[in-house]
Amino acid sequence: MDWDSIRISKENVSWHKIIWFPSHIPKFSLIAWMVTLDKLPTKDRLVPFGLDIDDVCMVCGSGRESHDHLFADCPYVKDVWSAVLRLCGIRCVDFSWDQRLNWLIENLKDKTLRSRILKLAWTGFLYYIWEECNHRQFRGLSSASEVIVIE
Numbered sequence: 001m002d003w004d005s006i007r008i009s010k011e012n013v014s015w016h017k018i019i020w021f022p023s024h025i026p027k028f029s030l031i032a033w034m035v036t037l038d039k040l041p042t043k044d045r046l047v048p049f050g051l052d053i054d055d056v057c058m059v060c061g062s063g064r065e066s067h068d069h070l071f072a073d074c075p076y077v078k079d080v081w082s083a084v085l086r087l088c089g090i091r092c093v094d095f096s097w098d099q100r101l102n103w104l105i106e107n108l109k110d111k112t113l114r115s116r117i118l119k120l121a122w123t124g125f126l127y128y129i130w131e132e133c134n135h136r137q138f139r140g141l142s143s144a145s146e147v148i149v150i151e
């Protein structure tokens with residue numbers, strides 16, 4: 001891994017603790033880890049390589065598909081995250097990716113059940129968004145945001 005390419009401050013690896021924690025779900029944490037390291041190939045990355053694709057977000061069909069769009073700013077993704085937070089009894093604030101990550105790091109430091117549930121919610125959220133992208137890209141299947149959360 002190219003350590004210098006990590007977009008979040010090298011000194012601040014505290015986000016590891018919201019991904020790798022006792023009772024984490026390995027497949028959720030693995031994807032959450034790759035998303036946080038910004039290692040997943042979003043379209044804004046692929047277009048400069050000359051691949052014959054547009055850079056429109058495949059989830060909402062409007063924004064430009066970048067890491068921050070896909071995991072924070074996309075309206076569809078915001079719907080999913082606010083529904084997840086609602087289920088946890090938390091009011092969703094309209095945060096950017098970095099703000100949200102900092103909020104989670106600051107608020108999930110303790111070892112309470114609430115913190116563990118929210119860490120599972122966070123890693124699960126990232127996993128399901130990634131899975132939804134794959135379904136759309138490779139299988140031509142799409143689910144409404146409510147369906148991801150409830151069904």
Ligand SMILES: [Zn+2]
Pocket residue numbers: 057058059060061062063069070073074075076
């Ligand atoms: Zn989008």
